[in-house]
Amino acid sequence: MAACQQAGGDEREGVMRGISKLAQELGLSTGTISRALNGKPDVHEKTRRRVLDAARQLGYEPNQAARALARGRTQSVGFMMDLDPQAAASGDSFFMGVFDGVHSVLMEHGLDLHVLPCPSRQDRFAYLDRLVARRVVDAMILSNTGTADPRVGLLQAAGIPFVTFGRTKSPKGFSWVDLDFEGVAESAVERLVSLGHRRIALTVPFGDLNFGVVFKTAYRKALEKRGIAFDPALVFSTGLGDEDGYYLVDELLGGGPPVTAVILIFEAAAIGMYRRLSELGLKPGEDLSIIGLRDELAVRNLAPRLTCFDVPLHDIGVALSEALLAQMGLRSSSGRSPFVHLRVPLGLRPGGSDGTVRSVSPKKR
Amino acid sequence: MAACQQAGGDEREGVMRGISKLAQELGLSTGTISRALNGKPDVHEKTRRRVLDAARQLGYEPNQAARALARGRTQSVGFMMDLDPQAAASGDSFFMGVFDGVHSVLMEHGLDLHVLPCPSRQDRFAYLDRLVARRVVDAMILSNTGTADPRVGLLQAAGIPFVTFGRTKSPKGFSWVDLDFEGVAESAVERLVSLGHRRIALTVPFGDLNFGVVFKTAYRKALEKRGIAFDPALVFSTGLGDEDGYYLVDELLGGGPPVTAVILIFEAAAIGMYRRLSELGLKPGEDLSIIGLRDELAVRNLAPRLTCFDVPLHDIGVALSEALLAQMGLRSSSGRSPFVHLRVPLGLRPGGSDGTVRSVSPKKR
DNA sequence: CTGAAAGCGCTTACAG
């Protein structure tokens, strides 16, 4: 039956791919197909319907690479996430909720979200540089911003729309969304001072993360506003783990005039603190007041319950993508400035881990 | 000097982009540039060096879309992750470690990793279908496999190399890596039985996740092997939250002959269980023995320490990408079968949450 | 060893 040469429509079908197959099938040019599919106005309604029907039936979707090349944009947004091994180990689900929020907004604009995980052993700048040079995405969301984050300049120079989740030292000239560390510091200090505390410690992250600086500055301002001198000796760096809190307790209580309260940047430390306090026969909320940052599963079973803050992850994601859309020119920026600078307020969730001050007499170890 | 037509190097530079700019700069054809950059053998070593130097200096990276279109592959791998709001809320950092492992292997083969988060409100099949049809990535890693997961058939039909993190009901014809739930069930049951327990409950996830079925089957087998009849009334479905454990306690103790031990699929439930037991004046490890699945931060501060298992996230990532490389033909499959079926063993971490059985007389509520 | 040319699968002015 079959001739030795491939001939006729059937055999050819296998050869044509993508839009040209559709075109052949419908007896239309690829240009018309493209216009119909992309909702261009100058297509006969009947033609458009035929095209749409056929496309659905054949499961046709335009090839991403071809479309991106022709259009000069990929229609996708990258979210760069650090694969910090410490973060990975510490039950940090911070981003899942954010992604969901980002996605919900991007979808409406036909944009895809690609999470681009930067391996722990790789340089963040180099990783981003390569992505940008290759034009893998049209726009970027950066997280974990450093105090002076060179990635910002890279993206600016490349002319890629972007928004950061977190400020940098000089937060002008680009859009960012960040947690309202100022508000957190203010309400935590306010709460502790009103409970009678004067020696209030603070923990900040190791390394060059900008929010450590922001948090410290806000804490200092909140203290001084209430006539309490800032004491640099009361600022401690910690990691994300619970064990950081364990050792912190001795540092807090071991020195000169003991600290009576502490505000934690990484709430997981509270877990270790409770443990160590218990060993010392001391009680959180009585002998040492503790306020954590984020209410998350890992600290939710502490007794007494940890006083901390609600972080609206989904809302943060929404805010990030809306700021980004404005940068991409897909949404009119609401204000006079083209840049969004948004500090997301966190609501305090009072627990029992902070209380009125009382004289502590820790056992010297 | 300049004719009315654009002429000379300078004016043109702005116009030419990418490889042709490089070609012009060096006085070579784009073909030669391409071959030099891609390490093809038939390029003069001196030429190659010139090209490589110029590329580095100009920060040239081939445009991703153009390259993908020309080559017919994107050189990137997708990792589909569900943005389950429940998972997001429950501190699930499970994937970060896995990503890092995946990345470490893919890098060596010049492959990029794109995490493709499927929004909670979107259908997983449709989401994947679109990605595949658009040829966004060359290969896929799927997670959270359902009992009968239609995504497997989709990928098979499309001829896209893939591997799943998790089995399905019929785990033939494709590669998967999964936790060794059989080993977990066996060693948990073994441990509990040797402590004298006979009424051992099990929790499984809600919904159609395959590992629930696998876990239950393995549990049943482990029991029967020891002459203990399987009792379906002792299998409970729970979610990922700590509160699931809270209510579970009453279910376990409230019925007929009380359960003396439970094996948890989601260890966070232990948090709620400890809380509820404490309210009832009962003690984990004494009045009720508990074994959790994964050792994670959220359960690490329980006292007594929860008996559970170590999950080697990074190794899992490595295994996934190696299985995938074999599918992609980038690595010879070691065995006779082209498919990898790997159950990753988990090491037991003994804690104090399980102990010898003793008669429990819970207060009736 | 290098260049000229075709082609990857789309989109988009440009004619008609």
Place this chain on the structure above:
DNA sequence: CTGAAAGCGCTTACAG
């Protein structure tokens, strides 16, 4: 309203 054609920025047989 539709088609023919050029072009997006690469890669890769094919000549030479």
